Amino acid sequence: MAKERCDDRSVLLAREALRPHVPRGRPAADFYRAEADRQGGRVLELGCGTGNKLIPIASDGHPCVGLDLSPDMLAEARHKADERGVAVEWVHGDMRDFDLGGTFDFVFIAANSLLHLHEAEGLVSCFRSVRRHLAPGARFAFDVFNPSLRLLAEAVGVRRPRESLSFTDPERGEVSVDVAETYDARAQVTRGTWHLSTQSEPDFLVLPLEIRSIFPQELPLLLSLGGLRLVDRFGDWSGRPFTGDEPLQLCVCESA
Missing domain, CATH: 2.20.25 (N-terminal domain of TfIIb)
Known part of the structure; x- marks a missing residue:
């Protein structure tokens, strides 16, 4: 049996490390940070975990909201933000169906967190919820692995x-x-x-x-069912176009 304790911060760190095929190092964080700067305004991260990517964005001065289904993850995120003196609104909720009472200029789902939604209905519901929260001209970005x-x-x-x-x-x-x-x-x-x-x-x-697994050909269809349009799909964090051979699908979307 696993020797797990809910109050063990190392367990939370382990859970964060176990996000499927998590992009390591700074490129992923730098990409989302740059996109937030490019869009400006309010930022929402879905499946925010312990805030590894959202807290640096908030430190740049963007009003930020982080939503996650795990209270333990949110508690750790709040602790980390408080340590850095960064203001973030942390919300307990399900990315498949949420209503935050406002819109955002940039919404993102990092580290393959979208892949915790197994049913097509759940993915489409998530995309529809995102669509409702996009301000005019807003962008939605996410990364998922390209199935091998x-x-x-x-x-x-x-x-x-x-x-x-x-x-x-x-x-x-x-x-x-x-x-x-x-x-x-x-x-x-x-x-x-x-x-x-x-x-x-x-x-x-x-x-x-x-x-x-979300295969490349089905992804645009799922997005369209959720009222979104794929604007760009990259194969790496530098912005190289996706050809189908890369291990990463890095997607930037807008309202359809």
Whole structure:
């Protein structure tokens, strides 16, 4: 059994690290920060987690709102923002259906958080909620991975190390990550069990993680059903056009 405690901040950090295929380093944060500056005005992040990307945007002077389904994540985000002296409105809510009573100039969903919505209906509902909250001229951006048929075929339930997902925990030190996954082709959902370990504490945290695949051709259709139009799709954080071979789908949208 996982030795999980709700008041353990290292567990929250681990959960943040387990966001599926999270883009590491500064490029992702810099992209969203630059988009917020380009748009100006109010900013909304859906699935904001502990605020890793939203807090720097708020520190630039943008009025910011962060929405997440996890109270623990929001509590940690509030703690981090208070430490930095940054004002952010943190809202507990579901990105599939929310009403914040106003509009925003820039809305984004980072780190594949959109892929926690498994049903097409949920994705379309999310896009419709976003559409209702876009001010005139506003933009909506998100990143999701580009599914690899090879990797999906290899998801057969065997536990394997994921060296690219290892991270440093301030309390436990170096944390390694092993993953055992299976792929449900009918649902387009990868169902995995993630094992976090240190040298002294093997499997200190074991978590289920289920994420959807959105294939390139279906993405514009889902957006259109939600009242949105795909303006740009990039294959990396530098803005290189998406050709279909890249591991990333970085999308910028507007109201249809």
